[in-house]
Amino acid sequence: MPSIFSYQSAEVDWCEGNFERSTVIAEYYNTISNVSFFVLSPALLYLNRQYRQHRALPMYVVSALLFCVGIFSMYFHMTLSYVGQLLDELSILWTLAVAYSFWYPRVYFPRCIKTRKHFFWLSGVTTVISTLMSFIKPAFNAYVLNCIAFHLLYLTWRELKKCNDKRVHRMAAVMVMWWVLAISSWISDRWLCGLWQAINFPYFHSFWHVLIAMSLLYCCPLVIYFDVSYEMPSFKPKLEYWPSDSWPVVVPYITLEEPHKQC
Numbered sequence: 001m002p003s004i005f006s007y008q009s010a011e012v013d014w015c016e017g018n019f020e021r022s023t024v025i026a027e028y029y030n031t032i033s034n035v036s037f038f039v040l041s042p043a044l045l046y047l048n049r050q051y052r053q054h055r056a057l058p059m060y061v062v063s064a065l066l067f068c069v070g071i072f073s074m075y076f077h078m079t080l081s082y083v084g085q086l087l088d089e090l091s092i093l094w095t096l097a098v099a100y101s102f103w104y105p106r107v108y109f110p111r112c113i114k115t116r117k118h119f120f121w122l123s124g125v126t127t128v129i130s131t132l133m134s135f136i137k138p139a140f141n142a143y144v145l146n147c148i149a150f151h152l153l154y155l156t157w158r159e160l161k162k163c164n165d166k167r168v169h170r171m172a173a174v175m176v177m178w179w180v181l182a183i184s185s186w187i188s189d190r191w192l193c194g195l196w197q198a199i200n201f202p203y204f205h206s207f208w209h210v211l212i213a214m215s216l217l218y219c220c221p222l223v224i225y226f227d228v229s230y231e232m233p234s235f236k237p238k239l240e241y242w243p244s245d246s247w248p249v250v251v252p253y254i255t256l257e258e259p260h261k262q263c
Contacts (some may be wrong), residue, residue, distance in 0.1 A: 010076070010085040011139040015193035015202035018080065030077040033206035036213035037070025044220050047242055047253035051224050054232060054256070058102035065095040066216070073209065082138075089141040090131055096148055097127040103223050105230050108155070146186070149179065152219070159226050167239045168225060171252050175218035182211035221252045234258065 003009065007026060008018065014030055021028040041063040045052060052059040072091045076084030101123040106116065113119050134141050156172055163169070188196070189204035196202045221239070228237035236257040241250035 004082040005079075006081060008080045009082040010080045011082070012085055012142070013080060014077070014205045015189045015196055016205065017197075017202065025078045026080045027077040027205075029203050029206040030209070031074050033209040034070045034074040034077070036210045037066055037073070040070075040213045040216060041067040043217065043251065047251065048221065048224055050256045051228065051254055054235075055227070058099075062095065062099050062102065062220075065091065065098055069095055085138055086134065089134060089138065089145065092145050093130060093134070093141075094127060096145070097123050099223070103227050105155075105159075105226065107230070108158075146183065149183070153179075156222065165239070168222070171218055171222055171239060175215055175222060178211055178215035178218060182208050182215055185211055218252055221254050224254045228254065228256065232256070 014027055016027045016030050018026045025031050044066075045059060045063050048059065069088075069091045072084070072087040075081075076088040078084075101120050104119065104123075109119055110122075113122060153176065156175075160169055160172055185204040185207040189202070189208065193202065196204060225237045225239065228235055238255045238257050240253055240255050241247070242253060243250070
C-alpha cells in the first residue's frame with residue numbers, strides 16, 4: 001500500500017500529463033500557475049492599505065491563507081499525493097470559513113446568532129465537521145467547494161440591490177466574468193479531458209488557477225466595500241483602480257472617505 005505522502009497517491013489526477021517536463025514535478029503547468037496566488041495576497045494588502053490600517057486582522061489572516069492555498073496547491077500538483085490533495089482542498093475550505101467569519105454581514109446572520117463572536121463559533125464548528133467529512137470521499141471535495149461560489153454570488157446580488165454606485169456594479173460584473181471563465185476551465189479540464197488530450201492541449205486546470213485568482217482580485221475589494229458600509233459607519237468606501245481609471249487593464253481597490261453616506 002503506497003504512503004499517503006507518495007507521488008500519485010491522490011484520488012484525483014488532472015488532465016495534464018504527468019512528469020512530461022520534469023522528473024520531480026508531476027503536473028508542471030498546474031504547479032507553476034499557482035504563482036498567481038503569491039501575487040494576489042501582497043497585492044490585496046498593498047492596494048487596500050487604508051482599510052488594512054483599520055481592519056488589520058481580517059486582511060492579514062485572509063491574505064496569509066490565500067498564500068497558503070497557493071503553497072498547498074503547488075505541492076499537490078507537484079506530487080499528486082493524497083496528503084497534498086487534502087492540504088489543497090482543506091486550505092481552501094478554511095480560507096472560505098475565515099473570510100465568512102470576518103466579513104459575513106450581520107444582517108444575514110441566522111436568528112439564533114446574536115453577535116459576531118457567536119458566528120465565529122458557528123463557522124468554526126461547521127468547518128471542523130466539514131474537515132472531518134472531507135476524508136470520507138476526497139474526490140468529491142472540489143465539487144462541494146465550488147458550489148460555495150453560488151452562495152457568494154447570491155450574497156453579491158443581494159448587496160448590489162442596495163447599492164446605486166455603477167462602478168461597484170461594474171466591478172461585480174467583471175468579477176463574475178472572471179469566475180465564469182475560471183469555472184468553465186475547471187469543468188472543461190475535469191469533464192472534457194479526452195478532447196483536450198486529443199488536440200494536445202490539456203492545460204485548462206492551470207488556466208483555472210490564474211483565472212480564479214483574477215476573480216478574487218475583484219471579489220475581495222467588493223467584500224471590503226460592503227464591509228466598510230456595515231462595520232465602519234464613520235467612513236464611506238470609494239472604489240479606485242490601479243494604476244488608473246484610464247488604463248485598459250486595471251486592478252480595483254478600496255479607499256476610505258469621510259463622512260459616510262449611504263450607498
